[in-house]
Amino acid sequence: MMLKKKALYLSYTGLLEPLGRSQILAYLSRLSDEYQFTIVSFEKANDFAEASKVEALREECVSYGIDWQPKIYHHKPRLLATLWDLWVLLQATWTFSHSGRAELVHCRSYIPAIAALLVGKVTKVPFIFDMRALWLDEMIDAGRLDRNSIIHRILVLLETKLLKDAAHVVSLTQAAVDYLQAQQSHLKSQKFSVITTCVDLSKFITRKAENSPKKLGTMGTVISGWYHLDWLFLTLQTQMKKDKDATFKIVTRDSEQALRKLATQYGIEGSKLEIISSTPNDIANNIANIKAGLLYFTSGVSKLGSAPTRMGEFLACGIPVIGNRGVGDMADLIEHYKVGVVIEDGSQQSIDKALASLDSLYQDKNLSERCRNAAETYFSADSGADKYRKIYKSIISHD
Structure with a gap:
């Protein structure tokens, strides 16, 4: 029997949300034959209050051999709440990485990737930056972030570091990859893959x-x-x-x-x-x-x-x-x-x-x-899972 490789999956999107189920569990369930996943996700309080749904999802995860570790998402006050959630992520990432329970950290979006980047400086566990979107530009367009503000400049530096230090970067679109490589020429040597949203x-x-x-x-x-x-x-x-x-x-x-x-x-x-x-x-x-x-x-x-x-x-x-x-x-x-x-x-x-x-x-x-x-x-989940499998195998040794 093949010993499964251990992977930690960090998501700022709740697994109880429709998006979490369709865009996270749809992939990981297909990869669970080779990988033992621990998922740390941030759940909305209202979603987590529905005990029957939580238990049903937990049982589904168990059926795939997935260890689900839900955390509560905080949204007010926005900056302090995000910093608190980042601290929770740092603790979880450290706990699983330094104990040998994670040979790879798969990060869905920016906040989880920041945690993996910082912890990885000590543990040397590689991480995948699954960026999902051009988050900083979305925040600016939505009026939630001022361009060239101190926070924006810090986030730009972090984004550059995430893109450079990730073992692999996953984008939803080729257009985003082309844009990033045009803006930052050093990224032309980075390993990018395009895996779009999936449909069951x-x-x-x-x-x-x-x-x-x-x-x-x-x-x-x-x-x-x-x-x-x-x-x-x-x-x-x-x-x-x-x-x-x-x-x-x-x-x-x-x-x-x-x-x-x-x-x-x-x-x-x-x-x-x-x-x-x-x-x-x-x-x-x-x-x-x-x-x-x-x-x-x-x-x-x-x-x-x-x-x-x-x-x-x-x-x-x-x-x-x-x-x-x-x-x-x-x-x-x-x-x-x-x-x-x-x-x-x-x-x-x-x-x-x-x-x-x-x-x-x-x-x-x-x-x-x-x-x-x-x-x-x-758009098929099977096709997306196959692409993720290739990425995982390129990072983790399967000797």
């Missing part, structure tokens, strides 16, 4: 194309400042003028009242627009009758590291998408796999052109199958 393809079934009016739609958070709502409703309005029978759908937990108020400004009647919320388990059924997903995200440096999970979910259902440039690798993927249309901007001319291109795309009988194949190639 077993929950998504490709539906056959229908001859019914084209139901355009989207899903996820749209009232956030990160989504072009004006582009969305102008697209729906334009489609409604082209096809009087067209209907639309938004699957979201955002305010229905706010969305309907905006829809009326574009002449979209209540009966034309369906707005529903969905649990993660029901999302496949709730988007099944959408014929094209509209992915209109704000662009910029901070979004170069973004990989919209909802794109993978649409494609897994065989649904093409319309998306814009400047958001990670989204536009490149749409064009490479021919699974939708890339829109240049939110002008009426661009929207008219995109909808006309979508009509032409619908004539391709292989479109739905091609969408599914793209999801299986790029």
Whole structure:
């Protein structure tokens, strides 16, 4: 029997959150045949208060041989709370690293990576910097960090050190890797891998194309400042003028009242627009009758590291998408796999052109199958786990 290698996984995202389950446990469960994982995650107090869910998740982890060590996430006051959580991470990383219970530390995002970097100076245990996004740029765009402030300068120095000293760096997108290497020439020799967000393809079934009016739609958070709502409703309005029978759908937990108020400004009647919320388990059924997903995200440096999970979910259902440039690798993927249309901007001319291109795309009988194949190639958890396995083996000796 092969002795499993020991790995410590640090996450500032809770394992009880939908994102934690889909983007952490989905991978580690597949790697648990060769690696004995200890997961240290930070859980929201409300999530951790649900004892039955905590126990169910703990039992699931045990079934994979995973030792789950949950901590409580602190968020106020922001700076002090983050420093406290970092201290907790430092203690946990030291405990497992210096005792020989971790031959590798896998860090999901910046705060865990800082802990691994500092502890690793003493223990010499290598760490993977799984950066997930361009966090500092996201913080600046969200108004949570002032560019060139003292805190920003300290974080930039830490980011540079993390990128340089990590045994391997994982990015959600190739666009982010290209940007980082262009900004810091010394990173051209660093080992980077691109592993995007994953989708549990077993929950998504490709539906056959229908001859019914084209139901355009989207899903996820749209009232956030990160989504072009004006582009969305102008697209729906334009489609409604082209096809009087067209209907639309938004699957979201955002305010229905706010969305309907905006829809009326574009002449979209209540009966034309369906707005529903969905649990993660029901999302496949709730988007099944959408014929094209509209992915209109704000662009910029901070979004170069973004990989919209909802794109993978649409494609897994065989649904093409319309998306814009400047958001990670989204536009490149749409064009490479021919699974939708890339829109240049939110002008009426661009929207008219995109909808006309979508009509032409619908004539391709292989479109739905091609969408599914793209999801299986790029967004599958199996594919992502295989990439992580190669990274682990390149760092830890398997003699």
